[in-house]
Amino acid sequence: MYHVKCIKCNTEFERNEVIYTCKKCGGLLVVEYDLSKIKLKREELDGVPLSVWKYRALIPVEIDPISLKEGGTPLYKCDRLAELIGIKELYVKHEGMNPTGSFKDRGMTVGVSKAIELGMKAVACASTGNTSASLSAYASKAKIPAVVLLPAGKVALGKVAQALMHGAKVIGIKGNFDDALRLVREFCAEEEFYLLNSINPFRLEGQKTIGYEIADQLGWSSPDRVILPVGNAGNITAIFKGFTEFKDLGFIDRVPKMIGIQAEGSSPVVEAFRAKKNDIVPESNPETIATAIRIGNPVNAVKALNAIYDSGGFADTVTDDEIVQAQKDLARIEGIGVEPASATSIAGLKKLVDTGVIDRDERVVCITTGHLLKDPEEVVGICGEPIEVEANIEALKKVIFPDLP
Numbered sequence: 001m002y003h004v005k006c007i008k009c010n011t012e013f014e015r016n017e018v019i020y021t022c023k024k025c026g027g028l029l030v031v032e033y034d035l036s037k038i039k040l041k042r043e044e045l046d047g048v049p050l051s052v053w054k055y056r057a058l059i060p061v062e063i064d065p066i067s068l069k070e071g072g073t074p075l076y077k078c079d080r081l082a083e084l085i086g087i088k089e090l091y092v093k094h095e096g097m098n099p100t101g102s103f104k105d106r107g108m109t110v111g112v113s114k115a116i117e118l119g120m121k122a123v124a125c126a127s128t129g130n131t132s133a134s135l136s137a138y139a140s141k142a143k144i145p146a147v148v149l150l151p152a153g154k155v156a157l158g159k160v161a162q163a164l165m166h167g168a169k170v171i172g173i174k175g176n177f178d179d180a181l182r183l184v185r186e187f188c189a190e191e192e193f194y195l196l197n198s199i200n201p202f203r204l205e206g207q208k209t210i211g212y213e214i215a216d217q218l219g220w221s222s223p224d225r226v227i228l229p230v231g232n233a234g235n236i237t238a239i240f241k242g243f244t245e246f247k248d249l250g251f252i253d254r255v256p257k258m259i260g261i262q263a264e265g266s267s268p269v270v271e272a273f274r275a276k277k278n279d280i281v282p283e284s285n286p287e288t289i290a291t292a293i294r295i296g297n298p299v300n301a302v303k304a305l306n307a308i309y310d311s312g313g314f315a316d317t318v319t320d321d322e323i324v325q326a327q328k329d330l331a332r333i334e335g336i337g338v339e340p341a342s343a344t345s346i347a348g349l350k351k352l353v354d355t356g357v358i359d360r361d362e363r364v365v366c367i368t369t370g371h372l373l374k375d376p377e378e379v380v381g382i383c384g385e386p387i388e389v390e391a392n393i394e395a396l397k398k399v400i401f402p403d404l405p
């Protein structure tokens, strides 16, 4: 029903081989389905509760999955924020509502299940934080050890806390994410650890269900656009694949335009898009308040650029100030709490409406990839510490009604 294929030279590989890139040319791998052999009917999905495993017929795992009940995240209709930004119809797909608070759980339920299916006894990743939090939790559920490599001092506290509490071996690398990824790839090539960064094509098979779910939640239709942050560039690729498969199966009639947003200080994919190139020039010193997407050499850039071009999409940058403002707007106008990287989708929407790239009568879905609680230090940095008062009513009223005599 499916095989693993190189996107560059089309070489096909045994689906149960432990490989992460093409053995012939080094190209990225993709899991490809023969959709004509998929018997699933759209009607069979109606009424089934949302979850990654709702779409099991299209997920390349044979064993009973290692699951913490991922997916089925809310799609909020955000009318007040839509009005503020000046657009007709806006939805926020809040992936922060997954078990460990980010979309990575969709990839990890599939990726860690695959590790077990392949007989691997340990797992590893490099991470800007969320991947490590998620992998650590799923490795615990699967009763196998996990090693996670983080850029030392550059990972949000909530994410480090998760990886530590779930019992992974947490290692800070003196370097950035790109250094950590290079190192873990080297390590996994030499040792029997299954690599679960998004270079692993099975992880993206879990994340494609974001696209499936949006179509499902919108009553088997596509929005005009899907906007999301781009870091290592796996998620935009995966979501595009999800919509494309549903279109090819006849479940929906079109694929939305895929819009990738990066932070101004960390934007190799946007630079490539602006230059109309199919690959990136890596950035050696990426910097942004959105540490989750502080990535200068995204491994899936070629796939992501394909997704953007093939869908008629777009890519743009936003500044750290715009990110923080969007994070506040979402929290204060809609009650949706997200981490900075996630707010890039809202900041990007605002910029693209203001600059006329997106029409005001479009239907847009912004994906918020991680939960507010992931990065408490950033919040205190921008909102300040709570006010402290003496424990009496006068002192209390004085801070609540500062203008009263």
Ligand code: AN7
Pocket: 102, 126, 127, 128, 129, 130, 131, 132, 198, 229, 230, 231, 232, 233, 234, 235, 236, 292, 293, 339, 341, 342, 369, 370
């Ligand atoms: C909240 O955890 O790369 O473009 O190592 O945590 O698929 O990489 C995180 C990425 C967006 C970017 N939003 O997604 C990691 C890591 C949040 C994220 C992204 C990440 P990709």
